[in-house]
Amino acid sequence: MTDQAHLDAAFAALANPTRRAILARLSQGEATVNELAAPFAMSLPAVSKHIRVLENAGFIARGRNAQFRPCAIDAAPIAAIATWADQYRHIWGDRFDKMTQLLANNEDTK
């Protein structure tokens, strides 16, 4: 996948509240498909598909434990999105610029 295609997949995956909720849940720790599905008023296959979308976009890594497929979050695509957003920081304020400057100073003095 190209970088563009990766960003496409990452943004598309996040454009859904169920999928964002699944990621939020996984940020607390691993979970099985049934555990992830529990909070939602939709069928298990529907959740299974959401998980697949997140997996294809690189947000989720999966293991195998007996019948279970434990899901774990992989934040790499989130980092890619944060990096994308950082391109625009200069447009909306100086907080990041301050941070960058402070980090730069820190580099200089270490």
Added chain:
Amino acid sequence: MTDQAHLDAAFAALANPTRRAILARLSQGEATVNELAAPFAMSLPAVSKHIRVLENAGFIARGRNAQFRPCAIDAAPIAAIATWADQYRHIWGDRFDKMTQLLANNEDTK
């Protein structure tokens, strides 16, 4: 629109390379629809629709100048996305933690 719906719209708008390219162009300054359309191998109505999607998601504000509808970037939804991503910073490393700490130190000493 709820916060969730705003995030839905923002992420969905960004899940397309044409729209991200339009935003990148607008980060350099205002542009008309025709100017924005020029780099793309697609019809003007297609670009017009992409602009509408970005506008509905809050990324673009539009003016009126004779026949022209100048487009300008509004970074508020990008900030919202950066804020969303920040929730997960702790998962992928300590760079942000360093920044936060440095900013905190800066607050303390000013």
Added chain:
DNA sequence: CAGTTAATTAAGCAATAGGTTAATTAATGG
């Protein structure tokens, strides 16, 4: 007013997304 330029709207089309229920695969445990 007539013509030109800028942009949107309308109508249509193929592909994708998000959901359903039913069937299937995979592994455990009596």
Added chain:
DNA sequence: CCATTAATTAACCTATTGCTTAATTAACTG
């Protein structure tokens, strides 16, 4: 072996997306 649990796959449906061409609206300009 059979039943149970976990999860996916299959088949299907409706709505949305992303694009097209043709028609329309809006404003300037000779």
